[in-house]
Amino acid sequence: MTLSDLIAPHLPYLRRHARALTGAQSSGDAYAAATLEAILAEPSCFDAATMGGKAALFSVFHAIWTGSGELQAEPDAGPATRAKALERLSSLTSGSREALLLNTVEGFSIEDVAAIMKINIDEAATLVGTARSEMHEGMQGRVMIIEDEAIIAMDLEGICAMMGHSVTGIARTRSAAVSLGKAEKPDLILADIQLADNSSGIDAVNDLLQEMPEVPVIFITAFPERLLTGERPEPTFLIAKPYDSDQVISAVSQAMFFASTETLNN
Incomplete structure (x- = not known):
């Protein structure tokens, strides 16, 4: 080898x-x-x-x-x-x-x-x-969740609440995510890649970052290696499905710690 x-x-x-x-x-x-x-x-x-x-x-x-x-x-x-x-x-x-x-x-x-x-x-x-x-100290904020699977969305909401964060809402599609983000500006976005109507969580995030470029983002995907190829701008924070609560807690803490992100373009 x-x-x-x-x-x-x-x-x-x-x-x-x-x-x-x-x-x-x-x-x-x-x-x-x-x-x-x-x-x-x-x-x-x-x-x-x-x-x-x-x-x-x-x-x-x-x-x-x-x-x-x-x-x-x-x-x-x-x-x-x-x-x-x-x-x-x-x-x-x-x-x-x-x-x-x-x-x-x-x-x-x-x-x-x-x-x-x-x-x-x-x-x-x-x-x-x-x-x-x-x-975790002093890192409480408002988290928006973009996720089309109800069980996963509820789990992420529970983890965020346990950490002391408030959840502004859960969006299942790109359009719903953009509307929610503009109505309730978050301090952090947790976003799945593939959404309910086959729209893209990446597109939803990029739409939102045009209005709020300073908001950190954590992408969630079953295939993280497909997004970490070095061939284009990629997410700074990325966790893989299936995840455990410790992974989410750590990623959320890191993202809020830096309070910045980079876009991931299609």
Whole structure:
């Protein structure tokens, strides 16, 4: 099996992870590209034989991420956005967000998180717990849900309510989503890709972002790898179906933390 064969299946998920950490497509993809360059320059740093392909890839990324001093606010963000992001980041325990994302969104066990971050298991567990409390503090807001499956919509509504957010409403089609968003401006949008009338959740979100470009968006899809190809603008925050509540909680916290998003065009 070639190096490419070992890395390729996991690359979309590394790009998702990098974007969630940085809060933007451009900076996240730059970190992912730097990870690949590091492996090409020194293949021995990619220890797939011991860790498995995905964990080995994320471990190389972690070394680059921590070696660069972690996140600096997105360069193309305005001064107020940069200052806000840096203020929030300075208040968080170092490594806690990364540990939380690895565990909840990427599905690594605490043991895997510890191996990727090169810390002991107790430290990894503590970081995940710390992140849960730090990320959720002061992050309550108004969430709009775009989802055509009633059970999933109700589940997402329940998760958001449990986190202390209020739900402005649930829309099942593109037109309903646009109407709801304009009537009740949200602080965050949770959006499925395929809607009830075969309209696109992506189109609905892009319509709304023309009016409210600062609102963060989390896309939900059964096929995240189809949206993380690097061939066009893509979502910063993305969770896969079937999801669990921890994935939604983590993604919502991250998205509201940065309070910014990028569009995903058809």
